[in-house]
Amino acid sequence: xxxxxxxxxxxxxxxxxxxIRNLTKAIDRLLDKLNxxxxxxKPxxxxxxxx
Numbered sequence: 738x739x740x741x742x743x744x745x746x747x748x749x750x751x752x753x754x755x756x757i758r759n760l761t762k763a764i765d766r767l768l769d770k771l772n773x774x775x776x777x778x779k780p781x782x783x784x785x786x787x788x
Contacts, residue, residue: 742754 742757
């Protein structure tokens with residue numbers, strides 16, 4: 738991820754760096770929420786039918 742930010746710094750002089758940081762933080766938060774909700778339902782296979 739750092740390599741991507743370095744490339745952006747060189748091309749855009751860091752204009753988008755803060756936006757990308759905010760996006761990355763938001764994605765991390767979303768993934769954390771997903772992980773927490775998934776822990777409650779470990780065998781995750783959609784609608785599991787036991788017939």
